Amino acid sequence: MGRMGQQIIKSARSDKNFKIVALTENRIINKKVAGIKPSLNTGQAFKKANLIIDFTVPKCTFEVLKIAAKLKKRVVIGTTGFSKKEENLIKKYARKIPILRAGNMSLGINLLMYLTEIASKSLGNNFLSKVFEIHHRHKKDYPSGTALMLGK
Numbered sequence: 001m002g003r004m005g006q007q008i009i010k011s012a013r014s015d016k017n018f019k020i021v022a023l024t025e026n027r028i029i030n031k032k033v034a035g036i037k038p039s040l041n042t043g044q045a046f047k048k049a050n051l052i053i054d055f056t057v058p059k060c061t062f063e064v065l066k067i068a069a070k071l072k073k074r075v076v077i078g079t080t081g082f083s084k085k086e087e088n089l090i091k092k093y094a095r096k097i098p099i100l101r102a103g104n105m106s107l108g109i110n111l112l113m114y115l116t117e118i119a120s121k122s123l124g125n126n127f128l129s130k131v132f133e134i135h136h137r138h139k140k141d142y143p144s145g146t147a148l149m150l151g152k
Contacts, residue, residue, distance in 0.1 A: 004055040004078060021048040043067050051076065058082050065093045077101040080145025103145025116150055 005023075012018040022045035046052055046067050054064045055078040068075045075093075080103045082090065093099060104110070120129070131147045143151075 002055060008053060008055070022046070043071075046071055046073055049073060054079055058086055062086070062089065065090070065097075065099075069093055069096045072097060074098040075100075078103075078105055080148070103149045109146055113149060 009020060012020050024042045024045050042063065046064075051074045052064060052068050053076045054061050056064070058079060058081055061077060061079045061082075065075065067073075075097060077090070077099060078101075090099065090101065102110070123129075131143070131151045133144060133147045135144065
């Protein structure tokens with residue numbers, strides 16, 4: 001399980017309004033997490049849920065969306081690295097089911113995005129801006145979804 005998955009479980013455990021009813025995971029990991037054995041049958045796992053939280057990879061996200069649309073489930077997508085074509089496909093799914101998508105879920109980064117937008121509008125085309133990022137050695141996607149969001 002990735003860092004975000006672990007954080008979601010930790011956060012859900014500390015809030016009585018949330019209950020993890022099912023987990024899905026790749027075939028490599030076959031151990032219980034938060035007392036729940038991850039399911040390889042996403043359709044069965046998703047039937048139990050009110051909301052599906054997806055922090056995977058683009059290929060898996062579309063498997064999630066296909067099942068979620070069929071079951072009429074809400075989806076939170078934290079996955080990054082989508083192509084333009086894939087982003088358009090997510091928009092099509094969003095016409096069928098509620099989707100919240102963000103490349104970074106932290107309050108600080110979302111505030112930074114807002115401030116960056118204000119600065120960009122104020123400065124206009126007279127200034128050139130660049131995004132420079134440094135990550136831990138385990139970072140899988142480069143440039144990060146956060147850097148791409150800030151660069152828009």
